[in-house]
Amino acid sequence: MTIILAIFVSCNNGQEKKKRLTKDELNKYNKSLVTANKYLTTLDAERIGNYVKRRNWDMKVTESGLWYQIYEKGNGPLAKDGQIAVLNYKISLLDGTLCYSSDSLGAKEFAIGHGGVESGLEEGILLLRNGDKARFILPPFKAHGLIGDMDKIPARSIIVYELEVLALKD
Secondary structure, eight states: OHHHHHHHHHHHHTTOOOOOOOHHHHHHHHHHHHHHHHHHHHHHHHHHHHHHHHHTOOOEEOTTSOEEEEEEOOOSSBOOTTOEEEEEEEEEETTOOEEEEHHHHOOEEEETTSOSSOHHHHHHHTTOBTTOEEEEEEOGGGTTTTTTTSSSSOTTOOEEEEEEEEEEEO
């Protein structure tokens, strides 16, 4: 009987009610998360800035934090929501590790504005037109975030897109 009681008590230990945070505790917790996020974002921007400087790239940064450079101009109107973008691409990490490319996987095709790709790519494609060649550098919050893609892109990775717009289809 004692053994059954001990098992019953130990099994219930994991089901204890969790303590709710007070409003002050929650605010303090949220402030610490915001502070940590600002620090990591600043650190990522410094890493990207140093990377760009070492390569002597003339890149611009959007208000949201996407780094981009259009190094070969195409023609026609800018891409817009609802179109299908078809791209040749290479995705690599800052250390040069190639993660994905159209050479092995075929052209990337996606509907602009419908998700399913990195938010940085969604934003950047709207800066391009048919035939443009560009590079984007996506900080983690514009790419695969805290967990990576669970395959070739590790957690909190900055990724570099080299791409060419093959087509923008209505």
